Amino acid sequence: MSKAGKDRNRARQIVEQQKARERRRKVTLWTSIGVVFLLIAAGLVGYAMSSSQQNADAGKLVVPAAAVDGGTAFAVGSGPVAVDLYEDFMCPVCRVFEAQSSATLRGLAAKNEITLRYHPVAILDHASEGTQYSSRAAGASAAAAQGGKFVEYHDVLYANQPQENTPGLTDDKLIELGRTVGLTDPTFADAVKNKTYVPWATKNTETFSARGYTGTPTIVVAGKQVTGANNSLPTTADITKAIDAAKG
Template sequence: MSKKNRDANRAERARKIVEQQRAAERRRKVTLWTSVTVVLVLVIAGLAGYYTLNSKDKGTLVTPSVAVDDGTGFAVGTGSVVVDVYEDFMCPICNQFESASGSTLKDLATANTITLRYHPVAILDGASNGTEYSTRTAGAAAAAAQEGKFTEFHDVLYANQPEENSDGLTNAKIIELAKSVGLTSDTFADAVNAGTYKAWATHVTDVFSDRGYTGTPTIVVNGKQLESSSGGVPDTALITETITEAAG
């Protein structure tokens, strides 16, 4: 074979190799963009599903007009010392705290020594067998506050607190208990049954978490969390002593 022919053959083989490489590169790009498109579609679908589910779960945020502290709590009294109580109506320790210190705090609020702010949160929904008792009662408390009966409803819920890890009280039972403290309007019953303040309860719980709190009851005096020497729930003596010092 002449040198000319050999050169021509080499050039042809080189051309074919280059063409094969170009074709492979085109296939690689098509595969890459196809993969990227699939991933984007899945991400978009996932986000759409997440927001749809989230919307269904949380509903529309309705903040009670009587709520204070950025719409997260309900106030009793107008004293200069602010005491915040974060509580979950399914929490047995919250009930113990209420039995031990609740009346003292209410008396101080009535005397306008303190401003007592209750924040119903829902961190124990998992302890009610899927009935979301914590969320339902926090929302019901908001409805009671709208009708000027928060503390009465608050107290009757604790007096009839179900056991942790039970189904909790039904909406019908909650409405029945509310009637015993003067909450007899259709507006209240409709709010309980419709879950009007369900999203609000979720919002308050999110704010509770954002503020760095993790358990209930959480007691805060003038913006500072108050705990016992062992890091637990403060007793009545410590609370009153702290309030007296804060009041000057």
């Protein structure tokens, strides 16, 4: 074979080798891309599963162990007459009621003449510009009850009650108020941040409605709703009269 022929053969071999290398490079490239896509897909599936689990956990009903009356209320005292108060922490009339009648009812509970049962409900979520303040506050009060500070936290929430049609207090503020009444355990802050008891607040509100009640505050003595004249807010005298009647 002539030198020219040998050179042509050598050139063809080089070209074939280059083509072969290019084919291997493409196979390697697409294999790598495929692996990357598989990893991404696996990651997305994992993320989706994790997110679904987190969403499921966030919506899980957790009933506070401290709750009574079928897990709907927090009790003060252990007297023979049950006095049930259904309240929304954004309800201005509830705050008026507390200022008017709380001292008397707490006094009766302290003497074990009544069992005072607080039912936090959330009927005014629509009045907090989308922040669900009523539900968040009710849930925070449940976390406070778990920490043994329901009454103290209940009172500090009313002392710092936001106006209707405002965003209400932030979660950070709810946690800060908890610290002022001794709720310094991280468990309380975690429950507020994670909205652990918000589904419970929702369930409580559904129970409130199922029991036939429509507004807050609703005051029930020995199973009978107490109202003032023309279905107005009952006075302290109205409530104590109903309590006396229930004693027999």
